[in-house]
Amino acid sequence: MDKNGLKENSIVYRFFTSAKAEAFIFSLLCATLFTCGLCHWLLDLTYKYYPEHAGQSFYVDFTWVFWILVVVVLYYLVKDYFISKRIVKFDFALAILIQTMVLQGVIAYHDQMYPMIPYTWILPMAYLIGKLAVGSDLSKMNQRIVIIYFSVAVGLFAVTMLDFYNATKYITCFLTDFPTGVWGVFWTEDWHNRCTMEYGLIMITTSIGYAMFKAKENKVALILILIGNILAQFFGYKTQGRENLVLLPLSIMIFVALYLFDNWKGLSNKQRKYFFRGFGCLIALVCIGLLMVVLNVHGLYDRYASSYLADDGGILKNVRFSMDWNGFKAMLQHPLEDYELLEGYEKPHSMLLEYGRVHGLTVYIGLVIFRILLIKDAVILALTKNKYSWIKYLLIPTFIAQNLYYSMEPNGYALRYLWMPGLLVSGMIRAWNDRRNIGLVS
Numbered sequence: 001m002d003k004n005g006l007k008e009n010s011i012v013y014r015f016f017t018s019a020k021a022e023a024f025i026f027s028l029l030c031a032t033l034f035t036c037g038l039c040h041w042l043l044d045l046t047y048k049y050y051p052e053h054a055g056q057s058f059y060v061d062f063t064w065v066f067w068i069l070v071v072v073v074l075y076y077l078v079k080d081y082f083i084s085k086r087i088v089k090f091d092f093a094l095a096i097l098i099q100t101m102v103l104q105g106v107i108a109y110h111d112q113m114y115p116m117i118p119y120t121w122i123l124p125m126a127y128l129i130g131k132l133a134v135g136s137d138l139s140k141m142n143q144r145i146v147i148i149y150f151s152v153a154v155g156l157f158a159v160t161m162l163d164f165y166n167a168t169k170y171i172t173c174f175l176t177d178f179p180t181g182v183w184g185v186f187w188t189e190d191w192h193n194r195c196t197m198e199y200g201l202i203m204i205t206t207s208i209g210y211a212m213f214k215a216k217e218n219k220v221a222l223i224l225i226l227i228g229n230i231l232a233q234f235f236g237y238k239t240q241g242r243e244n245l246v247l248l249p250l251s252i253m254i255f256v257a258l259y260l261f262d263n264w265k266g267l268s269n270k271q272r273k274y275f276f277r278g279f280g281c282l283i284a285l286v287c288i289g290l291l292m293v294v295l296n297v298h299g300l301y302d303r304y305a306s307s308y309l310a311d312d313g314g315i316l317k318n319v320r321f322s323m324d325w326n327g328f329k330a331m332l333q334h335p336l337e338d339y340e341l342l343e344g345y346e347k348p349h350s351m352l353l354e355y356g357r358v359h360g361l362t363v364y365i366g367l368v369i370f371r372i373l374l375i376k377d378a379v380i381l382a383l384t385k386n387k388y389s390w391i392k393y394l395l396i397p398t399f400i401a402q403n404l405y406y407s408m409e410p411n412g413y414a415l416r417y418l419w420m421p422g423l424l425v426s427g428m429i430r431a432w433n434d435r436r437n438i439g440l441v442s
Contacts, residue, residue: 016083029072030151037155041187049114069125076132093373100366104359119416126420130427138435142391153203160200162186164235180240198243204228206401209255210394240308251397320349327353335361351412374426
């Protein structure tokens with residue numbers, strides 16, 4: 001009999017210590033995550049509360065995803081904390097998330113927004129999965145993070161490619177080129193905007209640095225991720241999307257910064273000189289290019305102003321900033337009421353501000369605190385140096401990119417399951433941090 005009071009030959013003990021059982025549970029999780037990413041347009045809860053929606057498209061109840069995640073979470077809770085006696089560490093971020101989601105669920109029930117209520121427990125489950133499913137063995141944790149990451153990323157990327165392919169049918173029907181605003185998605189033909197579809201490209205776009213780092217070990221992965229990025233940029237250009245056009249160079253810069261931080265001491269003086277010269281030349285070229293645009297050399301500014309890059313104020317002066325600022329001020333004026341319904345004000349263009357608009361200032365503050373705690377965890381991972389910390393090259397760029405997306409787009413509120421990949425990544429970051437110094441010398 002072991003120290004937990006279980007007989008070592010009992011069915012329960014053998015199940016939770018079985019490598020085959022663990023492999024099955026992990027495979028079940030990855031298959032579920034891949035399927036959810038690939039078929040996310042089919043997952044829905046609204047039709048249960050508004051039957052008139054059920055006849056418009058084919059939907060799959062999102063609840064089955066939740067129950068699979070419950071099984072996985074319970075398995076790892078018992079395995080890690082009861083069988084293996086892993087030390088329980090209080091997670092203030094998880095506590096804040098659960099409390100805030102419960103509050104918004106109560107408010108949603110009061111306001112008869114019934115489809116929003118189940119996400120009270122669905123969203124925290126995504127964070128929990130990230131924390132528990134990566135395991136407790138740091139030597140195997142990175143591999144599990146990579147598998148989980150790409151289970152989600154590949155599914156999301158595949159359905160986004162199908163959605164962009166679906167856009168081609170409108171070229172001959174209505175337009176002479178790709179639609180640039182909204183069109184019917186692949187699975188349901190329901191019309192969604194381009195910005196929502198582009199979310200599915202983020203995790204592949206931001207994995208470019210990781211692919212470069214692992215190029216010697218896995219050239220096939222590098223080639224596939226490069227192809228994925230080329231396709232993302234092509235369809236982004238054809239549909240006038242700017243999201244991945246910005247995120248690709250941003251991800252590369254984040255990777256380079258992290259890599260130099262980790263390896264700066266190992267560089268020779270000659271290598272450092274080459275870096276500074278190259279970096280100086282790059283900065284000079286960027287400044288010269290910007291100056292040429294500002295001075296309208298060869299009509300560069302006119303070309304920019306007439307292109308889709310300048311739509312809605314461009315990137316730096318985008319109208320979303322003013323929408324969010326006005327929404328924030330309106331939320332302070334009406335902390336307990338939906339100011340759009342009450343005063344007719346314009347909606348903000350940010351996930352957290354949308355939560356604040358509909359559910360109140362207290363919910364917004366709770367989610368802001370939660371995000372600050374997630375950023376703290378990401379900073380800890382970024383600054384950690386040991387032989388396993390290379391996983392930061394995969395997790396940190398996507399963490400930054402996804403939170404930028406949630407800050408600039410309201411889709412993480414309107415389609416709440418789109419927040420789940422971000423919560424999953426944050427949970428994996430927290431799990432890695434909890435184990436980062438066990439048996440290691442930084």
